[in-house]
Structure formats: structure tokens, C-alpha cells
Amino acid sequence: MTTYWCELAWLGGERPESAVLVEVEDGAIVAVGAGQDSPPRDVRILEGLTLPGLVNAHSHAFQRALRGRTQRASGSFWTWRKQMYRVADRIDPESYLALARATYAEMALAGVTTVGEFHYLHHGAGGARYGDPNEMGRVLLAAAAEAGVRITLLDCCYLHGGIETPLDDTQRRFADAGAEAWVERVSDLDENESARIGAAIHSMRAVDPEAAATVADWARERERPLHAHVSEQPAENEACLEAYGRTPAKLLAEAGALAANFTAVHATHLDGEDVTLLGGAGACCCVCPTTERDLADGIGRMRRLTDAGASLSLGSDSHAVIDMFEEARAVEFDERLASGERVHHGAAALLRAVSADGQACLGWPDAGRIAPGSRADLVTVSLDGVRLAGWETEFALDAVVFAAGAADVRSVVVDGEEIVRDGQHTRINVPDALHEAIRRVVT
Ligand SMILES: [Zn+2]
Numbered sequence: 427m428t429t430y431w432c433e434l435a436w437l438g439g440e441r442p443e444s445a446v447l448v449e450v451e452d453g454a455i456v457a458v459g460a461g462q463d464s465p466p467r468d469v470r471i472l473e474g475l476t477l478p479g480l481v482n483a484h485s486h487a488f489q490r491a492l493r494g495r496t497q498r499a500s501g502s503f504w505t506w507r508k509q510m511y512r513v514a515d516r517i518d519p520e521s522y523l524a525l526a527r528a529t530y531a532e533m534a535l536a537g538v539t540t541v542g543e544f545h546y547l548h549h550g551a552g553g554a555r556y557g558d559p560n561e562m563g564r565v566l567l568a569a570a571a572e573a574g575v576r577i578t579l580l581d582c583c584y585l586h587g588g589i590e591t592p593l594d595d596t597q598r599r600f601a602d603a604g605a606e607a608w609v610e611r612v613s614d615l616d617e618n619e620s621a622r623i624g625a626a627i628h629s630m631r632a633v634d635p636e637a638a639a640t641v642a643d644w645a646r647e648r649e650r651p652l653h654a655h656v657s658e659q660p661a662e663n664e665a666c667l668e669a670y671g672r673t674p675a676k677l678l679a680e681a682g683a684l685a686a687n688f689t690a691v692h693a694t695h696l697d698g699e700d701v702t703l704l705g706g707a708g709a710c711c712c713v714c715p716t717t718e719r720d721l722a723d724g725i726g727r728m729r730r731l732t733d734a735g736a737s738l739s740l741g742s743d744s745h746a747v748i749d750m751f752e753e754a755r756a757v758e759f760d761e762r763l764a765s766g767e768r769v770h771h772g773a774a775a776l777l778r779a780v781s782a783d784g785q786a787c788l789g790w791p792d793a794g795r796i797a798p799g800s801r802a803d804l805v806t807v808s809l810d811g812v813r814l815a816g817w818e819t820e821f822a823l824d825a826v827v828f829a830a831g832a833a834d835v836r837s838v839v840v841d842g843e844e845i846v847r848d849g850q851h852t853r854i855n856v857p858d859a860l861h862e863a864i865r866r867v868v869t
Contacts, residue, residue, distance in 0.1 A: 427451045428842065430804060431465035432476040434822055437796050438782075440774050442475055442822050450802040453842035457798055472806040472837055475822050477777065478794050479539025479803025479840060480750045481784025483712045484653070484691050484741025486544055487526040487566065488517050491864045493745060496720075503659050503721045510744075511596040513867055514547055519556065519565050521866045522547070526569035528859035529745065531851050534575050536748050536832035537805035539840045541575055542712075542741065542788045544626050544653060544691070546582035546600040548611075553598030559611050567621050574845035574853065578788035580653045581615065582626035583608040583633050583641045589669045600628070605637035609644050620841065622789045624651035627683065629658075630666050630674040635681055642683040651789045652683060653712070656690035658723050663695055675700035684709055689739065689787045694718060694726040705734020710787040715756030717743035725760045729770040738771075739784035749832040750780050758828075773827040806837040 428450045435446035437458065447461040447469070465471050489510060496509050517525070526543075533541055543566050550556055558564065563579055570577035584600040585608075587593045593601050602608040615623045625645040627633045633641070638654075645652035656674050657663055666674050675696060678684055684707035693704065693711040704711060711731050718726065721744070728738055740753040754776040761770045771779075782794030793801040807826050809817045811834055817825050826834075838846035845852055 427456075429469045430472050430476070431461050431469040432472045432806070433474060434809075434819060435476040435796055436478070436777060436823060438774075440772070440823070441820055444819060446476070446796075448796060448804065450842045453802055455796065455798055455800050455802050458796060472804065474806050474808045474810070474836060475826055476796070476804050476806045477537070478781040478796050478800070479805055479838070480537040480780050481540045481542070481739060481788065481794070482533055482538045482742050482748070482750060483542040483689065483739040483784045483787055484544055484714050484743050485529075485541050486744060487529045487569070488513060488522060488547060488867070489743075490529040490532070490745040490860070491525060491867050495868065503723060504661075506721055514599065515551070515596055516867045517547060518550070519561050521863065522562060523565045523569055524859070524863035525867060526566050527572045528854070528856060528863045530570050530573035530575050531854040531856045531859060532748050534573055534838055534840075534845050534851055535835060535849070535856055536750060537807070537835040537838055538748075538750060539575055539803040539805065539838065540578070540785055540788055540790060540793065541570060542578045542580055542624075542653070543570075544580045544582055546584045546628055548602070549599045551599070552595060553601060560615055563615055571620060572853070574840055574843065576620045576790065576793075576840065578622040578624050578651060578790070579615065580624045580626040580651065581612045582628050583637060584628040585637055586632050586634065588631050589665050605640035609640065612644070622650070624653065624789055626652070627654040627678070629655040629662060630677045631662055635670070635677050638678065638681040638683060642681050645687060646682070646685065650687065651689065651787060652687050653689040653691055654678060654683065656693050657695040657700070658692040658718075660695050660724070673697060673700055675703055679703050679707075691741065692718065692723065692726060693731065694724045701730050701734050705731060705736045708735055708737075710737045710739050710783065712739045712741050712787065713753070713757050714741040714743035715753055715760055716747050716749075719756070719760075720744065720746040725764045727761055727764055728757055729761060732771075737783040737787070738779035739787045740780050751827060751830045751832065754780050755828050773823040776827050777823065802839060802842040804837070804839040805835060807834045808836045
């Protein structure tokens with residue numbers, strides 16, 4: 427049994443509690459209670475604000491290598507995609523293990539205890555199968571285990587280069603022969619206490635409606651999470667409307683995908699009916715604001731989705747930055763820019779998106795709360811650094827969500843194990859690991 431004394435802890439309300447004792451046994455929280463103002467002896471002291479573990483619900487780990495290298499070429503998402511494909515072309519299982527391990531370790535430093543890896547870089551050059559067709563997926567599972575974070579591997583069905591468009595050379599690395607081949611491959615991946623296997627439909631550009639239904643059936647029958655990129659770009663909507671007379675969200679609804687286990691990633695360019703469909707299904711929408719602004723995708727207005735019944739989660743997607751506080755406040759700030767009005771999503775609602783609701787959309791409903799019975803994920807943010815000095819308890823949640831950065835995270839506990847202490851990863855020299863891994867795939 428380990429007892430933590432938290433100077434402040436967020437237990438789910440609109441403001442944090444002071445002097446909270448959290449008892450942890452076998453990786454789970456067994457008791458949460460009011461402590462005394464000064465910590466008792468023999469406890470682990472967490473100074474600052476302690477939050478449940480943060481969730482990065484949408485990651486493409488290899489894209490971390492692009493950071494800082496795509497800011498000169500003008501154009502659109504589609505120009506950026508060419509640069510992204512050049513990096514994808516260079517990655518093999520060995521270099522991917524190093525890159526994903528370092529990227530997940532960077533996430534741990536930012537307070538992420540669970541990552542959703544939207545995995546489509548499956549095969550070798552030109553689409554050649556590895557001896558184990560799931561080699562790349564297993565590399566990602568190993569990388570997360572080494573970095574100390576839980577993972578949901580959202581294995582992605584990817585079949586076409588676009589609607590009625592053949593695969594190009596890079597895309598052959600992503601693709602299975604068909605939805606049944608995807609089922610056969612993915613069904614061979616095993617789950618464990620720290621790893622779940624979920625399903626993903628890359629997009630309604632890359633997966634035809636019939637195949638999307640096969641993937642949705644697989645996820646529903648096994649009660650697994652199902653994610654899909656939905657309406658990230660206007661061109662995706664236009665292609666679907668031209669080919670099928672329906673938006674991507676409507677196609678997914680007809681494929682039987684929209685349900686409580688479904689997460690629409692981006693959900694940027696939706697019409698009113700799409701919003702009603704996603705909200706009515708109780709689906710989750712995973713917003714990735716730092717990537718969406720980097721790629722000039724547009725602004726997704728999330729309040730109408732939560733009003734309709736959807737939940738929210740957050741992802742750093744291309745890893746232009748890895749900072750879940752930056753993602754969270756961007757949901758609110760982008761909506762302010764688009765609406766000319768302030769305060770659509772408060773700090774507590776944004777924290778729920780990046781904790782309990784994010785965990786749920788990745789298939790971990792037993793995580794994301796500082797409460798008895800929950801997995802013992804504790805993330806402590808220093809309040810005494812230059813960004814937050816001058817804080818007071820009443821406004822500590824707002825201060826953290828609207829002004830903290832990943833560098834303010836001092837301690838991270840995942841399933842009862844401390845993986846970040848005093849702002850350092852306990853196992854990995856993260857800057858060195860990133861430097862070495864990235865140099866291997868970009869030079
Ligand atoms: Zn994505």
C-alpha cells in the first residue's frame with residue numbers, strides 16, 4: 427500500500443480539494459479522503475495540483491519525426507501529407523520501436539498515462555508482409571510498455587488510395603487485401619492489463635462502405651473501441667457526397683458504426699444532421715486542435731456536439747506539439763474565435779475530456795478518476811513555476827487548463843507505478859532517445 431498526500435487534487439468537481447489522501451494498492455485507488463493540512467509521515471507528498479491520468483486519444487507516433495520540419499512548404503493538408511509519406515516510407519520495425527518508445531516517453535512527461543495509437547503503418551516497403559503481419563503493431567505495444575504508458579492499439583483498416591482510387595506506393599504499406607484480411611490479421615493481436623486492441627476505419631476515403639460495416643461489426647461483437655477520421659477536410663466531404671450522395675458521418679451511420687463505442691476523430695466539417703447522428707449515438711468526438719491548426723483543417727465547433735449528446739476527447743495526432751493542456755484550452759479558444767463569444771467549455775469539462783471521457787473512448791472505463799476502484803493514475807502539476815505562480819485554490823483548475831504547459835508536469839503515476847518523478851522519466855532519457863530515433867528516419 428502506498429499513500430499519497432496531494433496538496434490539491436481534482437476529484438471531478440468545479441474546484442479542487444485541498445489536502446487529499448489517496449491510498450493505492452495493487453495499481454488501483456482503494457481510498458480517497460480528506461487529509462490534514464500538513465502531510466503525515468510515511469506518505470508520498472505530491473505538491474501542486476494532482477489530476478487523474480491524462481489521455482492522448484489520437485496518436486500517429488511516427489509523425490513525431492515531422493515536428494519542426496514541415497513549416498516551410500506552402501499549400502494545404504494534402505501538401506503536408508506528401509511530406510508525411512516521405513517519413514512513413516523510411517520507417518522499419520527497428521526504427522519504429524525507437525521512435526514510438528521515445529514519443530510515448532515524451533507523452534509520459536506531459537502527463538499522458540494512456541495513448542490511443544491510430545495505427546496504419548502496417549507493412550514493409552511496397553506492401554511486402556513482414557514474417558509476422560502484425561510486427562509493426564507489436565512494436566507499438568512494446569514501445570508503450572517500455573515507456574510505461576497504457577495503450578489502445580486502434581488497428582486501422584485502410585484499403586483504397588481514395589474513393590475509387592488505387593493505392594500509391596506508400597499507401598501499400600498501410601493496406602490489407604480487404605476487410606476480411608484486416609479481420610484475420612487484427613484478431614491475432616492479444617490484449618493484456620496495459621494494452622487493448624481496438625478497431626479503426628481510416629476514413630470513408632480509404633475504406634468503402636461495405637468494408638466499414640465489416641470493421642464496425644468486428645468492434646461491436648467484441649465490445650472494442652472503434653475510431654475513424656471523420657470530416658477532417660472539406661475535400662473528404664465533397665468526395666463522399668459526389669460518390670455516395672452522403673457525408674462521411676451518414677455513411678458511417680449506415681455502416682452501423684455510430685454507437686457508444688465509436689469515436690469520430692476531428693469531426694471538423696459536420697452538417698447539422700451529422701451532429702444529430704453523432705450526439706444521438708452517444709459517440710465521442712476526438713478533437714486534435716494543435717494538429718488541425720497546423721494542417722489548416724479548420725475549426726471544429728464542439729459545443730454543438732456536446733449539446734447534442736456526444737462526449738469529447740483530445741489527441742495530439744501528428745505531434746506538432748505534445749501538450750494536453752494546450753489541446754484542451756484550444757477547444758475553447760478556437761470556439762471563441764469562430765463564435766465571437768467566450769466560455770463554451772469550462773476547465774472541469776475540458777479536464778473530463780482529457781481524463782475520464784478519453785479513457786472511456788479507448789476502452790478503459792475503469793480509469794480516469796481519482797476515486798476508489800479506479801486505476802491509480804495520478805498526474806501532478808506544479809503550481810509554483812513561472813507560468814502559474816500566484817495561484818489560489820478557487821481558480822487552480824482554470825490556471826492549469828488555460829495557462830499550464832507540459833513542462834509543469836512533475837510527477838506521473840500509471841497503475842500505481844511512478845514513471846515520472848521531479849519532471850524526469852524514471853527509465854528513459856527522453857530528449858536523447860527522441861534525438862537518436864528521429865535522426866534515423868529523417869536523414
Ligand atoms: Zn489522425
